[in-house]
Amino acid sequence: xxxxxxxxxxxxxxxxxxxxxxxxxxxxxxxxxxxxxxxxxxxxxxxxxxxxxxxxxxxxxxxxxxxxxxxxxxxxxxxxxxxxxxxxxxxxxxxxxxxxxxxxxxxxxxxxxxxxxxxxxxxxxxxxxxxxxxxxxxxxxxxxxxxxxxxxxxxx
Numbered sequence: 001x002x003x004x005x006x007x008x009x010x011x012x013x014x015x016x017x018x019x020x021x022x023x024x025x026x027x028x029x030x031x032x033x034x035x036x037x038x039x040x041x042x043x044x045x046x047x048x049x050x051x052x053x054x055x056x057x058x059x060x061x062x063x064x065x066x067x068x069x070x071x072x073x074x075x076x077x078x079x080x081x082x083x084x085x086x087x088x089x090x091x092x093x094x095x096x097x098x099x100x101x102x103x104x105x106x107x108x109x110x111x112x113x114x115x116x117x118x119x120x121x122x123x124x125x126x127x128x129x130x131x132x133x134x135x136x137x138x139x140x141x142x143x144x145x146x147x148x149x150x151x152x153x154x155x156x
Contacts, residue, residue: 010037011044018056025060035090042097054094061086078142 010017021034034057042050065083100109124131 007040011041014049014052017041018053021053022056022060025057026064031057031060035093038090039093039097042094043101047098047101050094050097054090058087058090061090076142076145077138 010020017037021037025031025034035054038050038053038057041053061083065079096109096113099112100106103109128134
């Protein structure tokens with residue numbers, strides 16, 4: 001019963017929903033619910049209303065990245081990849097919600113998502129044949145930097 005009331009409230013109050021999603025996205029685990037709310041709004045209200053909420057769910061990732069001051073060229077590729085994956089997953093979730101609203105076919109949507117995933121992985125492996133080794137080097141260097149930073153904080 002309370003979930004239905006919450007859903008009705010979110011559907012009826014656009015600005016409160018956008019604010020809730022925006023501020024909740026700053027909390028690590030709760031923030032993931034924001035894109036689910038955006039998908040719900042997209043399915044019930046349409047692509048434009050859902051796009052506003054998707055933007056509110058995605059913007060905190062970008063804002064927190066640039067407010068930390070770690071956006072120089074020397075930043076590890078792992079951090080860039082994490083931000084990129086978060087933003088891309090939010091946009092793809094919204095896009096799939098739009099497609100589901102328009103076509104109402106889970107079968108087609110899941111087939112398209114699987115095909116898109118296989119195509120992206122194939123293109124990455126064709127463009128960069130040693131991508132697994134490259135990621136191993138990137139993650140190892142990031143881990144070494146993080147360990148050094150933590151040991152410096154512990155000693156201080």
